[in-house]
Amino acid sequence: xxxxxxxxxxxxxxxxxxxxxxxxxxxxxxxxxxxxxxxxxxxxxxxxxxxxxxxxxxxxxxxxxxxxxxxxxxxxxxxxxxxxxxxxxxxxxxxxxxxxxxxxxxxxxxxxxxxxxxxxxxxxxxxxxxxxxxxxxxxxxxxxxxxxxxxxxxxxxxxxxxxxxxxxxxxxxxxxxxxxxxxxxxxxxxxxxxxxxxxxxxxxxxxxxxxxxxxxxxxxxxxxxxxxxxxxxxxxxxxxxxxxxxxxxxxxxxxxxxxxxxxxxxxxxxxxxxxxxxxxxxxxxxxxxxxxxxxxxxxxxxxxxxxxxxxxxxxxxxxxxx
Amino acid sequence: xxxxxxxxxxxxxxxxxxxxxxxxxxxxxxxxxxxxxxxxxxxxxxxxxxxxxxxxxxxxxxxxxxxxxxxxxxxxxxxxxxxxxxxxxxxxxxxxxxxxxxxxxxxxxxxxxxxxxxxxxxxxxxxxxxxxxxxxxxxxxxxxxxxxxxxxxxxxxxxxxxxxxxxxxxxxxxxxxxxxxxxxxxxxxxxxxxxxxxxxxxxxxxxxxxxxxxxxxxxxxxxxxxxxxxxxxxxxxxxxxxxxxxxxxxxxxxxxxxxxxxxxxx
Amino acid sequence: xxxxxxxxxxxxxxxxxxxxxxxxxxxxxxxxxxxxxxxxxxxxxxxxxxxxxxxxxxxxxxxxxxxxxxxxxxxxxxxxxxxxxxxxxxxxxxxxxxxxxxxxxxxxxxxxxxxxxxxxxxxxxxxxxxxxxxxxxxxxxxxxxxxxxxxxxxxxxxxxxxxxxxxxxxxxxxxxxxxxxxxxxxxxxxxxxxxxxxxxxxxxxxxxxxxxxxxxxxxxxxxxxxxxxxxxxxxxxxxxxxxxxxxxxxxxxxxxxxxxxxxxxxxxxxxxxxxxxxxxxxxx
Numbered sequence: 001x002x003x004x005x006x007x008x009x010x011x012x013x014x015x016x017x018x019x020x021x022x023x024x025x026x027x028x029x030x031x032x033x034x035x036x037x038x039x040x041x042x043x044x045x046x047x048x049x050x051x052x053x054x055x056x057x058x059x060x061x062x063x064x065x066x067x068x069x070x071x072x073x074x075x076x077x078x079x080x081x082x083x084x085x086x087x088x089x090x091x092x093x094x095x096x097x098x099x100x101x102x103x104x105x106x107x108x109x110x111x112x113x114x115x116x117x118x119x120x121x122x123x124x125x126x127x128x129x130x131x132x133x134x135x136x137x138x139x140x141x142x143x144x145x146x147x148x149x150x151x152x153x154x155x156x157x158x159x160x161x162x163x164x165x166x167x168x169x170x171x172x173x174x175x176x177x178x179x180x181x182x183x184x185x186x187x188x189x190x191x192x193x194x195x196x197x198x199x200x201x202x203x204x205x206x207x208x209x210x211x212x213x214x215x216x217x218x219x220x221x222x223x224x225x226x227x228x229x230x231x232x233x234x235x236x237x238x239x240x241x242x243x244x245x246x247x248x249x250x251x252x253x254x255x256x257x258x259x260x261x262x263x264x265x266x267x268x269x270x271x272x273x274x275x276x277x278x279x280x281x282x283x284x285x286x287x288x289x290x291x292x293x294x295x296x297x298x299x300x301x302x303x304x305x306x307x308x309x310x311x312x313x314x315x316x317x318x319x320x321x322x
Numbered sequence: 323x324x325x326x327x328x329x330x331x332x333x334x335x336x337x338x339x340x341x342x343x344x345x346x347x348x349x350x351x352x353x354x355x356x357x358x359x360x361x362x363x364x365x366x367x368x369x370x371x372x373x374x375x376x377x378x379x380x381x382x383x384x385x386x387x388x389x390x391x392x393x394x395x396x397x398x399x400x401x402x403x404x405x406x407x408x409x410x411x412x413x414x415x416x417x418x419x420x421x422x423x424x425x426x427x428x429x430x431x432x433x434x435x436x437x438x439x440x441x442x443x444x445x446x447x448x449x450x451x452x453x454x455x456x457x458x459x460x461x462x463x464x465x466x467x468x469x470x471x472x473x474x475x476x477x478x479x480x481x482x483x484x485x486x487x488x489x490x491x492x493x494x495x496x497x498x499x500x501x502x503x504x505x506x507x508x509x510x511x512x513x514x515x516x517x518x519x520x521x522x523x524x525x526x527x528x529x530x531x532x533x534x535x536x537x538x539x540x541x542x543x544x545x546x547x548x549x550x551x552x553x554x555x556x557x558x559x560x561x562x563x564x565x566x567x568x569x570x571x572x573x574x575x576x577x578x579x580x581x582x583x584x585x586x587x588x
Numbered sequence: 589x590x591x592x593x594x595x596x597x598x599x600x601x602x603x604x605x606x607x608x609x610x611x612x613x614x615x616x617x618x619x620x621x622x623x624x625x626x627x628x629x630x631x632x633x634x635x636x637x638x639x640x641x642x643x644x645x646x647x648x649x650x651x652x653x654x655x656x657x658x659x660x661x662x663x664x665x666x667x668x669x670x671x672x673x674x675x676x677x678x679x680x681x682x683x684x685x686x687x688x689x690x691x692x693x694x695x696x697x698x699x700x701x702x703x704x705x706x707x708x709x710x711x712x713x714x715x716x717x718x719x720x721x722x723x724x725x726x727x728x729x730x731x732x733x734x735x736x737x738x739x740x741x742x743x744x745x746x747x748x749x750x751x752x753x754x755x756x757x758x759x760x761x762x763x764x765x766x767x768x769x770x771x772x773x774x775x776x777x778x779x780x781x782x783x784x785x786x787x788x789x790x791x792x793x794x795x796x797x798x799x800x801x802x803x804x805x806x807x808x809x810x811x812x813x814x815x816x817x818x819x820x821x822x823x824x825x826x827x828x829x830x831x832x833x834x835x836x837x838x839x840x841x842x843x844x845x846x847x848x849x850x851x852x853x854x855x856x857x858x859x860x861x862x863x864x865x866x867x868x869x870x871x872x
Binding site for chain 1: 640645675678679680681685688699704734748749752
C-alpha cells in the first residue's frame with residue numbers, strides 16, 4: 001500500500017526550502033520564546049501578520065496551515081471557552097439569565113440531535129458546530145418557556161474575551177511556526193539538523209549521531225509496520241475476530257492477537273536489519289562520512305539575527321508597557 | 323578466494339548446524355550452495371562475513387584469516403544480499419540506502435555521489451533515487467541492495483536466497499544481474515534452492531543436514547545420476563527426461579544433446 | 589453458487605489524491621465444492637484484494653459480492669454482520685507469523701473456532717483433527733508455535749483455519765519461502781484435502797508449475813481486471829500468456845520446444861515427466 005505519507009513535506013523551491021534546517025529549528029525556538037514573552041494583543045497580531053507575509057513570500061498555501069491546525073481545534077475550543085467563562089476582568093459585555101426548564105432542555109436536546117444527524121451533509125463542520133452551540137445558548141437565554149427548575153447566569157467580560165482571543169492567536173502562531181518547519185523540510189534533513197544541533201550533548205555522553213540514526217530508521221520503518229499491522233488485523237479478522245465488538249475480556253485477547261505477532265515480526269526484523277547493517281561495515285560509534293551535508297548560508301545568519309533580536313525587543317516592550 | 327576449513331557450528335538450541343565443512347572457492351567463480359531449509363546454508367553465509375563465529379575450523383578470505391580483529395577487513399571484500407528485501411533497506415530513500423555502506427567506509431562525499439549515480443544506473447534505479455522503500459517493489463528493493471554492495475566495491479558477493487521472496491519477473495531481473503556481475507569478474511556465491519539459479523553457476527556445493535555432500539562443477543553434478551539421486555536436488559524436466567532416456571538405453575544423440583542444452587538454460 | 593461477484597470494482601486513493609483501481613468490473617462465480625482454483629498474475633495485479641473480497645474483509649466500491657446468499661455492496665450499512673462469512677470462507681495469509689500468537693499450537697488452532705462460539709471441548713477436538721489433517725502429529729499440539737520450522741508454522745496456520753471447518757479454503761501464496769520438499773509436501777496436502785473433503789480450494793501463486801500440476805481452473809488477474817477464467821490446459825494454449833507476463837510451466841515449455849523441434853503434437857499436455865517420456869519414446 002502506498003497511501004502512507006510520513007511527515008508533511010511538500011516539495012517547493014522558495015527561500016524557506018533553501019534555508020538550513022538548523023537555522024529553521026533555531027528560528028522556530030526563538031520565535032516561540034518571543035510569542036510567550038509578548039503580552040499585548042496588538043503586538044501579537046503584528047507578529048501573526050508578519051508570519052502571514054512570510055507564508056505568502058514562501059509560497060506556502062494557507063490551506064496547508066489550516067490543515068495543520070485541525071488536530072488542535074478541540075484544544076482551541078476548550079481554551080477559548082475556559083478563558084471566556086473564567087476571566088472576570090474589564091467591562092461586562094453580556095449578562096444573561098439561562099432558564100433551565102423541561103421544555104428548553106428538550107429543545108436543546110432536539111437541536112443537538114438535529115446537528116448530529118445533519119452534520120455529515122454539511123461541508124463547514126466547525127462553523128456548523130459553533131452555530132449549534134449558539135443555538136442552544138439562545139434557547140436558554142431568550143425562550144423562557146415552562147417553569148424553570150434552575151437558573152444560571154452567563155456573564156462575559158471584555159477581559160475574558162480579550163484573553164481568549166490572545167491565547168488563540170498565540171496557539172495559532174506556534175502551530176503555524178512548526179507547520180512551516182515540517183512543510184518545508186524533508187524528514188531526513190530535519191533529522192540531520194537535529195543531529196547537528198544536539199552534537200554538544202556528546203559532553204554528557206549522549207551520541208547525537210545514534211539518536212539521529214534511530215530516528216531515521218524509525219521514519220523508514222513506520223510505513224512498513226503500519227502496513228504489517230493492517231495485514232495482521234486482516235489475518236485475525238479472517239479467524240473470526242470482530243474488532244468492532246466484544247466484551248472487555250474479548251477485547252484484551254483481540255489486542256494480544258495483534259500485539260504478539262507485531263512484536264515477534266519486529267524482533268525478527270530488527271535482528272535481520274542489524275545483520276544487514278553490520279555486513280555493510282556499520283560499526284556503532286565509528287566515524288562515518290555523510291551523503292547529506294548541511295550548508296549554512298547568509299540567509300540563515302540573517303534569519304537567526306532577526307529572530308534573536310525579537311526576544312529583547314519583546315522583553316523591552318513588556319517592561320515598558322507593563 | 324575463499325577457503326573454508328573444517329568448519330563446525332552449533333546454535334544453543336540446535337546442535338550440528340554445520341559439521342566439519344571444507345571447501346575452496348576460486349576468484350571469479352560462480353558457486354551455488356544448495357540444500358533444504360535447515361541444511362545450514364544460510365549459517366555458512368553468515369560465518370563467511372563474520373556475523374557468526376565458527377565453533378571449530380577456520381575461514382580465509384583473500385589470504386586473511388577471519389577473526390575478531392580481521393572481520394572488518396573481510397567485510398570490505400565480501401558483500402551480502404539477504405533474503406528479505408524489507409529487512410535490509412536501511413536508508414530513508416534509495417540514494418541514502420546505496421550510500422549507507424560507503425558512509426560507513428568513510429568515502430568522501432564526492433566519491434559517494436559519483437558512485438550512487440554509477441551503480442544506480444547499473445541496476446536501473448537511476449530514476450528512483452529519491453523514492454522511499456514502501457514505494458518500491460520487492461525486486462526493486464533487491465536491486466537497490468545490490469547497488470549498495472557494488473558501490474562498496476567488494477570482490478565477492480553472496481546472494482543469500484535473494485530471489486526467494488520475489489515474483490518471477492523480479493527473480494529474472496536479479497538472475498540477469500548475477501550473470502552480468504560474473505562477467506565483470508566478481509566472485510559470486512548464490513545460496514538457493516532454485517535449480518534455475520543453480521544451473522547458471524560454475525560450481526555446485528550441496529549441503530545436507532550440515533554436511534558437505536557434493537562439491538563439483540555444475541555440469542558434472544548434473545551429468546552424474548548417482549550424485550543427483552543422493553542430493554535431493556529438484557531437477558528441471560529437461561534434465562529428468564535426459565536421464566530417463568539415458569537410463570532407458572535409447573540411443574538418440576541428437577535428442578540427448580538437445581535436452582542437455584535445455585538443462586543448462588534458466 | 590457459494591461466491592458470486594457481479595461487476596465488482598474497488599478503488600483506493602493514493603497519497604497524491606488520485607484514485608487507483610485495484611479491481612475493475614469483476615464478474616466471477618465460485619462453486620461450493622469441488623473446485624481447485626489457481627489465482628495468478630503479476631505483483632500488484634489485484635489478487636490479494638480479490639480474495640479479501642471473498643470473505644468480506646473488504647467491501648466493493650461498486651458492484652456486489654454475494655457470499656452464501658449475503659449480498660455485500662458499498663451502500664450496505666455498517667451493522668451488517670460479516671464475521672460468520674469468514675467461517676464459511678477460510679483465508680490463510682501468506683506469512684504464518686501474521687496469525688500465530690498463542691502459547692501452544694493447540695490454543696492457537698482453537699482460537700478460530702472459539703471466536704465462532706464453538707465450545708472448548710469441541711474446539712479441542714477440532715484442533716486434534718486439524719493437526720492430523722495438515723500432516724503433523726498430536727505431539728505438536730503442546731509445543732510453542734514459535735519454535736517450529738517455516739514449513740511447520742505454515743501447516744499450523746492452515747490447521748488454524750481448517751479447524752473453523754470452512755467450505756472454501758483460500759490460500760495466499762502458501763508455498764513462498766519453502767524449499768522444494770516443503771512445497772511438494774504442501775501441494776500434496778492441498779490435493780488430499782480437496783479430494784477427501786471435497787472442499788473448494790483457491791490458491792494464489794506465482795509458481796506456474798503448481799498451476800499445471802493441480803489447478804482445474806485458473807483465474808488470471810492483470811491490472812485489476814480478470815483477463816482469464818478457464819482450464820489450465822486452455823491457459824497454456826492461450827497466446828496472451830506472454831502478454832500477461834506469465835511464464836510457462838517448465839514441463840510445458842519443454843513440451844512445446846520438443847513439439848516444434850520434432851514437428852509432433854503432444855496434446856493434451858503431459859502432466860508429468862513419465863507421460864512425456866512415453867509420448868517421446870513412441871515418436872523416436
